[in-house]
Amino acid sequence: MAHVAPTSHRRATRASHRGDRTADGPIQTMTWLGLTFALIFGLVLIGRAHVGVHAAGVTLLVMLVPLTIAVFGAALRRGLGSGKAALSTALALAFVIVRFLM
DSSP: OOOOOOGGGSOOOOOOTTSOTTTTOSOOHHHHHHHHHHHHHHHHHHTSSSHHHHHHHHHHHHHHHHHHHHHHHHHHHHOOSOHHHHHHHHHHHHHHHHHHHO
8 A cells, every 4th residue: 555645744735826817917019019020020931932941931920820819819818018019910910811811
C-alpha cells in the first residue's frame, strides 16, 4: 500500500492569479500597432517572387491571423485601448483575409 500524506500535511489550494481578468487593463496601443505592422509585412513578403520569401510571408500570416483574432477576443473583455489603432489592425486583418480568399 502506498503512503499517502495525511490531510493536515498537504498544501492548501491557492487562489488563481487569473481571478480578475480586467486587472491588466485594456489592450495597449503598441500591441495593435505591432500586429498591424506584422500583417502588412507578411503581405509584402507574399508579394516577393522568391519562393522562400513568399513561403515565409504565408507562414507569418497563418500564425498572425488566429493571434489577431484572439487579441480582438481579449479586447472585448478588457477594452480596446486605442480605438484608432484597433481599427487599423481590423482593416489590415480584413485585407489579409480578403487577399487569401481571392
